[in-house]
């Protein structure tokens with residue numbers, strides 16, 4: 101059958117980060133959903149390959165798992181039949197009910213460490229580097245590190261989407277279809293704080309990666325449409341591996357760093373069904389111009405695919 105219209109888009113299955121994971125030490129491909137499932141499915145074969153003591157098993161989990169068990173549990177619950185907001189809130193920390201800001205461990209400490217090392221290598225390389233956004237002068241874009249496809253897209257599609265659908269259905273939480281992911285970096289002599297702003301995103305995930313530092317807390321005011329609410333900001337300290345979830349339109353910023361170096365992974369999550377009607381930056385219907393990759397998350401109406409055989 102010949103078709104005319106938009107070129108075909110090639111896709112990938114979102115099981116990428118949970119199915120067929122290769123553990124070189126034991127020469128095994130594993131399916132990972134939770135610690136319990138891993139034990140149920142693989143203890144005999146792992147034993148036969150030398151993963152015997154509880155310490156061996158813990159090492160396997162710590163070294164090979166990127167996602168924190170709490171995050172896996174919250175995502176798994178959210179995707180289960182009959183899941184509701186109350187049930188999900190029992191699996192997250194509510195930082196502000198009124199502002200709808202939540203926190204949950206997202207990455208294991210080992211993964212944070214590995215990601216920071218990867219970022220350091222990239223920073224020291226002479227690869228061309230764009231900057232995260234107009235507000236941060238230092239830091240890195242995850243797609244330039246080649247981490248969008250293997251890490252951020254599965255994170256959004258498989259884990260964040262079910263969670264966000266329950267937390268923020270009114271902000272496109274269940275219809276996320278693109279993102280902009282970057283690491284912000286603060287240290288003395290470079291950026292040290294971030295002014296109050298709202299994000300070019302419907303929803304945001306902000307994960308503390310480390311390193312050692314003082315100061316630099318996040319603060320949150322009201323929604324940008326109601327800036328009077330900034331009078332009583334909510335202060336949020338960073339906890340390594342933990343992610344803060346908030347609406348992109350929630351005014352926020354970062355207090356000045358005292359000492360050390362702070363790196364956070366920021367994922368601006370976008371829902372084209374929401375932003376195609378209303379650009380959060382100009383607060384108007386977007387005036388679309390072509391862009392690469394995910395652009396800023398807007399989409400044009402695709403021309404309808406026509407089955408030319410059916411026309412003859």
Ligand SMILES: O=C(O)CCC(=O)C(=O)O
Nearest residue numbers: 284294299306354364366
């Ligand atoms: O400094 C931070 O952790 C927050 C960064 C942020 O809000 C942003 O880049 O949009």
Ligand SMILES: [Fe+2]
Nearest residue numbers: 297298299352
């Ligand atoms: Fe922000």
